[in-house]
Amino acid sequence: MTELTLVQAVNRGLFEAMRQDPDVLLLGEDIGLNGGVFRATEGLQKEFGAERVIDTPLSECGIVGTAIGMALYGLKPIAEIQFMDFIYPAFDQIVSELAKFRYRSGGQYPCHVVIRTPYGGGIRGGLYHSQSTEAFFCHTAGLKVVVPSTPADAKGLLLTAVHDEDPVIFLEPKRIYRSVSGEVPEGDHRVPFGVARTAREGSDVSILAWGAMVPTSLEAAAKLADEGISAEVIDLRTLVPLDEAAVLASVEKTGRAVIVHEAARNAGFGAELAARIAEKALYSLRAPIARVTGYDTPFPYALEHLYLPTPERIESAAREAVRAG
Amino acid sequence: MTELTLVQAVNRGLFEAMRQDPDVLLLGEDIGLNGGVFRATEGLQKEFGAERVIDTPLSECGIVGTAIGMALYGLKPIAEIQFMDFIYPAFDQIVSELAKFRYRSGGQYPCHVVIRTPYGGGIRGGLYHSQSTEAFFCHTAGLKVVVPSTPADAKGLLLTAVHDEDPVIFLEPKRIYRSVSGEVPEGDHRVPFGVARTAREGSDVSILAWGAMVPTSLEAAAKLADEGISAEVIDLRTLVPLDEAAVLASVEKTGRAVIVHEAARNAGFGAELAARIAEKALYSLRAPIARVTGYDTPFPYALEHLYLPTPERIESAAREAVRAG
Amino acid sequence: MVAGSHPKDIWATATRADGMTSARVRPATVERGARAPAGVPDARRVEAYRWMVLARLVDERCLTLQRQGRIGFYVPLEGQEAAQIGCALALEAADWIFPAYRELGLALVRGVPLETLFDQFIGNSGDVLKGRQMPNHYGYRDRNFVVASSPVGTQITQAVGAGLAARRRGDAIATIAFFGDGTTSSNDFHAGLNFAGVFRAPTIFFCQNNQWAISLPRAQQTHSATLAEKARAYGFEGVVVDGMAIDEVYRAVRQARERAVAGDGPTLIEAQVYRFGPHSTSDDPKRYRPAGELEKWKQHDPVAGFRDELIREGRLTVQDDEKLWEAARAEVASAWKTAESKPPVDPLSFLDDVFAQPTRELEDDRRRLAALLAQREGKP
Amino acid sequence: MVAGSHPKDIWATATRADGMTSARVRPATVERGARAPAGVPDARRVEAYRWMVLARLVDERCLTLQRQGRIGFYVPLEGQEAAQIGCALALEAADWIFPAYRELGLALVRGVPLETLFDQFIGNSGDVLKGRQMPNHYGYRDRNFVVASSPVGTQITQAVGAGLAARRRGDAIATIAFFGDGTTSSNDFHAGLNFAGVFRAPTIFFCQNNQWAISLPRAQQTHSATLAEKARAYGFEGVVVDGMAIDEVYRAVRQARERAVAGDGPTLIEAQVYRFGPHSTSDDPKRYRPAGELEKWKQHDPVAGFRDELIREGRLTVQDDEKLWEAARAEVASAWKTAESKPPVDPLSFLDDVFAQPTRELEDDRRRLAALLAQREGKP
Ligand SMILES: Cc1ncc(C[n+]2csc(CCOP(=O)(O)OP(=O)(O)O)c2C)c(N)n1
Numbered sequence A, B: 001m002t003e004l005t006l007v008q009a010v011n012r013g014l015f016e017a018m019r020q021d022p023d024v025l026l027l028g029e030d031i032g033l034n035g036g037v038f039r040a041t042e043g044l045q046k047e048f049g050a051e052r053v054i055d056t057p058l059s060e061c062g063i064v065g066t067a068i069g070m071a072l073y074g075l076k077p078i079a080e081i082q083f084m085d086f087i088y089p090a091f092d093q094i095v096s097e098l099a100k101f102r103y104r105s106g107g108q109y110p111c112h113v114v115i116r117t118p119y120g121g122g123i124r125g126g127l128y129h130s131q132s133t134e135a136f137f138c139h140t141a142g143l144k145v146v147v148p149s150t151p152a153d154a155k156g157l158l159l160t161a162v163h164d165e166d167p168v169i170f171l172e173p174k175r176i177y178r179s180v181s182g183e184v185p186e187g188d189h190r191v192p193f194g195v196a197r198t199a200r201e202g203s204d205v206s207i208l209a210w211g212a213m214v215p216t217s218l219e220a221a222a223k224l225a226d227e228g229i230s231a232e233v234i235d236l237r238t239l240v241p242l243d244e245a246a247v248l249a250s251v252e253k254t255g256r257a258v259i260v261h262e263a264a265r266n267a268g269f270g271a272e273l274a275a276r277i278a279e280k281a282l283y284s285l286r287a288p289i290a291r292v293t294g295y296d297t298p299f300p301y302a303l304e305h306l307y308l309p310t311p312e313r314i315e316s317a318a319r320e321a322v323r324a325g
Numbered sequence C, D: 001m002v003a004g005s006h007p008k009d010i011w012a013t014a015t016r017a018d019g020m021t022s023a024r025v026r027p028a029t030v031e032r033g034a035r036a037p038a039g040v041p042d043a044r045r046v047e048a049y050r051w052m053v054l055a056r057l058v059d060e061r062c063l064t065l066q067r068q069g070r071i072g073f074y075v076p077l078e079g080q081e082a083a084q085i086g087c088a089l090a091l092e093a094a095d096w097i098f099p100a101y102r103e104l105g106l107a108l109v110r111g112v113p114l115e116t117l118f119d120q121f122i123g124n125s126g127d128v129l130k131g132r133q134m135p136n137h138y139g140y141r142d143r144n145f146v147v148a149s150s151p152v153g154t155q156i157t158q159a160v161g162a163g164l165a166a167r168r169r170g171d172a173i174a175t176i177a178f179f180g181d182g183t184t185s186s187n188d189f190h191a192g193l194n195f196a197g198v199f200r201a202p203t204i205f206f207c208q209n210n211q212w213a214i215s216l217p218r219a220q221q222t223h224s225a226t227l228a229e230k231a232r233a234y235g236f237e238g239v240v241v242d243g244m245a246i247d248e249v250y251r252a253v254r255q256a257r258e259r260a261v262a263g264d265g266p267t268l269i270e271a272q273v274y275r276f277g278p279h280s281t282s283d284d285p286k287r288y289r290p291a292g293e294l295e296k297w298k299q300h301d302p303v304a305g306f307r308d309e310l311i312r313e314g315r316l317t318v319q320d321d322e323k324l325w326e327a328a329r330a331e332v333a334s335a336w337k338t339a340e341s342k343p344p345v346d347p348l349s350f351l352d353d354v355f356a357q358p359t360r361e362l363e364d365d366r367r368r369l370a371a372l373l374a375q376r377e378g379k380p
């Protein structure tokens, strides 16, 4: 066990994966000498060489298309997209190709690429260095979507991703890259997909969150406890596959759900959670399902603190839910 | 009034828009001499010339980027994407640029482009000529998302789109391009955005649908009536802006909601409808909210009849809802 | 490019039905390596012709089958047989192919059984792809023939990636991406050729310039004189070859392959051909093709041309030829018959292969759908 | 390109810290029109220099402000002043500019008040963009200066579209897209140049090749000898100019503009410059820049170079120069002071301008957020 920040844990995970398997290689912009703009790939090119830690031209389309070709051939490429906001030039490759290769070939061509990308707001990045569009990828059958919220999970889920057989969109909450640190197991630490983590137990209301919204939700839960409201915080960890059972069990216990995400509300992944609860746990509900999310605007610069869900907004939603029934 | 098919109504709408305003122009692949692969632009190049009905090179990125530049300059371009499945090479321009121009410029640069594209399954198009990924665009703040289901609405919503000040994703249900026909008003017929249409009144269950799923839902409703179940069918017509009031009013009346769409279920737009109902009409619900949708697989070829929602599946969901409470 | 193999007018300016002119460009430069390999080797010339005839007949048959509603869709290759079969013969079995949707000739030479292709066109229980894809979008791992998709161009960057992977593994192979003239405008053409240039990928970019992208003529696709010269923008060579002449194609591909395997990087080959048929069975070229254009190109029919050559070379007699067509016709008929008699694909199978292991949701869906189908059939 | 204006070594091969070589290419071809316009006109030479000095000082100041936490981010242009200001002077006010994020020199010459730029950097109540964007991502409709975004390249196709729209309207203007060497790899570079070639758009593609895309050197970005030659792939001309020499830039842009307005189509200009500073305030070039490279290029500092030229030309004395720097410094200080003293942006304003008219949902959000903020401030 070592105390690491989240971005350090990602870095250790990459080191571990590359040591384990010579087929693992990285490609992306500025990931070599520069170590990535967030330093997630620091030291890797030095250790593994420029043939395995590949600085590419400025083309996300090229990065993902090339990674797919490598994966088809049998390598295990990990592509870095510098910011999630810049993933769209590769969207065609991801949605039309990566997600559909296994299926369209009748199972002949698995296509195991891991795409790592920092996502989310809170770093004064404005419209184009702040987005969280996980819903796009969740809606695309064939992709797994992973969002760690702790250093241990960052490493453990990353190693699981690298050893998985399916394409994985691995979203790193850059806002807490350095602000969160914690114990991370050494070596081949793996955290399974599809298993949510109960970040805090509670009985009055279920707060469902992922990524950078988990610490924010925990802050809210702590304050709610002061008022006598016992909030359970569920960290989903993987959105696809989803630990639906954990979500339903928590809501069945508490009777109330507050869903938290940074992304815009309309057709965000929170809607999916609400829909599942409304289908499968309706009779347990004691209050309307609340969503505390980003607004249906592009991501603003100067006022991002108002755009992003805050503990205050989460508390208020939880309080209302408790008041409702 | 003339009896037209849906694709003819689109064609008439385009003729009308281009006659009304010399700033309206079309660009896309094979839309000129060839009249579009579905013949939606038949006759337009002959009438308005190759300067206004522009056959472009094979690049959706170029089509949308160029259209945006034209719109910034003050023209009113209507871009055709040959199939919705091929919109992804332009995804960056749509999500990063088109949707965000007005906002990021503080209102200085409205960016009024209409993107027309045939969407949906039922024509044996397999993975890449069948998709309905409206949820991607609904989740992107700054875009309006329109889906007609009748010839009259196709023309009326298209003319509203052309005269709107915001970017519009205009989805044409190609499966019913020719199978549905109806009376279409001549001239400057407009149907407002944000106003749902009650396609059939009913009191036991609300079926919420759009595009090609509206006739399928009406078929189901007719069969349900035979069993004594009175189903209301709401045709949303525009997903953004959404006529939330109409959705809630219907569900409050019937106490039961069945949401129908062709797209994959996970994080589809149906989830958003369910979430809104679970937030704002929870206490009216007499049964779990049901979704009848495409499956969380890519779109299959030989078995598309099993993939697509059928009246049978809708009926069964409605029946269950009625049985539930 | 065999000098004088075509009359000037084909390469000169054609006039479209709408009066627009579409410039046909004579190859600007033709690369000839020092050790230029010969054309299709003696031992394989008749074989090559046989593949061309077979492809031609499959095309004919499939167009009919589509009209009869027995297959849903078809993309013909008529006019492009020499380009595809010349190219296929020049490759090695270990080379990885990234096709578009028109590469039937290639698939046949690769050894994909005709019956297997027909199974795919039907989407029946014999279809390796399990009925998932439209006709022509096939792929066979055991033939190093990657599965096609519809969005144009996406295979180009993938071919580069596979080439780099092969190099990393120490496999002395080439990867090759197939695409048309229209696809040179795609995002992936740019990204793929640029990556290949920077990383010196062992990749061949094989562009069948059939002069049309559905209804858009080559001249309106891009303003460059040739498509081949686009390679310069990425720091490597492009060559134009007469795609109606199988030996030209064979030679260019051999050279490019040698270069790739030797570590000398990528090559762009523009094979100038002509699509005799419609873009697909959904297309009607009468709407856009200028009068007389097809007829001019048909004078250079690659199949007839190669037959005459083989006869001149004394490798084929008119009688041989007749027998060969007959045998091929029988082969097509029999393969189709077998394919058509197979049972349909398992109805639940469309829920498989989304992931290596189904999610809980997909398992539930499978269970529910099985119940629904059982109920429909009146089973308990 | 002024022959001999740089010592060979700058254009020759530089060695990266990691031992990789990055080839600096001497311009292959330099286009000279028959009626080559002269450089920056006599009457505007001192003005041009003044803009360069102002840009240099704004850069200096902003780097400090960012370190002090008074602005959040900054993208410096040091080293690129001659390219930007030469270009800006060669354009007409009616020409539409599609900038990237590094075009501060251009914005100044266009007449965007410095205070307005500072307002944007802060995102205060004076910011025309209402605090929506990161510093450097500005745009001013009244200056025909389109609002920048971060994703690279997207402005390129847009500039083509605006050019075609202007032509349709009968406006005799050019549109111009700015981008860097790295951005030549983007999807939109390919699509934009291809569309421009096909439609003969009145568009100038102005590439400031500052030798780096963050940490990626030009030689690893693409394998072509120059960036300018990529234009050939789209059927028009590309030219390389020495971007450290303002007259060279001015001349090339004037020519390209004349060509555009005359209906002779697009031009790609590659201005070879060097980024003296970091990519942005988030970047540390020490991690990747080879030793000595910066120093070599600094010998060709465009500001110092042009000052010396003006002194040689007798248009400027050393005393004038000192006064000019002083005046510019005062201008910067005063503009900053005014900007910094402005109140913050209206907190509810981030909910505006999503659409022309807010949706019901956005109106609800506004009401709810207003209530929350009032509550926070203890208001009822
Ligand atoms: C991204 C994308 N856009 C549009 C289409 C529709 N489409 C299918 S084939 C085709 C033309 C392709 O032309 P070309 O590359 O010359 O190949 P050819 O069909 O002539 O062999 C088009 C526009 C597509 N498949 N993919």
Ligand SMILES: Cc1ncc(C[n+]2csc(CCOP(=O)(O)OP(=O)(O)O)c2C)c(N)n1
Pocket (backbone or CB within 6 Å): A029, A058, A060, A082, A086, A089, D102, D150, D151, D152, D179, D180, D181, D182, D183, D184, D210, D212, D213, D214, D275, D279
């Ligand atoms: C699509 C996209 N990918 C990645 C980035 C991150 N990024 C910002 S600037 C930059 C380098 C741009 O280099 P160049 O085009 O040479 O312009 P310069 O910054 O040197 O002026 C990168 C990779 C981005 N802004 N957009």
Ligand SMILES: [Mg+2]
Pocket (backbone or CB within 6 Å): C180, C181, C182, C208, C209, C210, C211, C212, C213, C214
């Ligand atoms: Mg073609």
Ligand SMILES: [Mg+2]
Pocket (backbone or CB within 6 Å): D180, D181, D182, D208, D209, D210, D211, D212, D213, D214
């Ligand atoms: Mg640069």
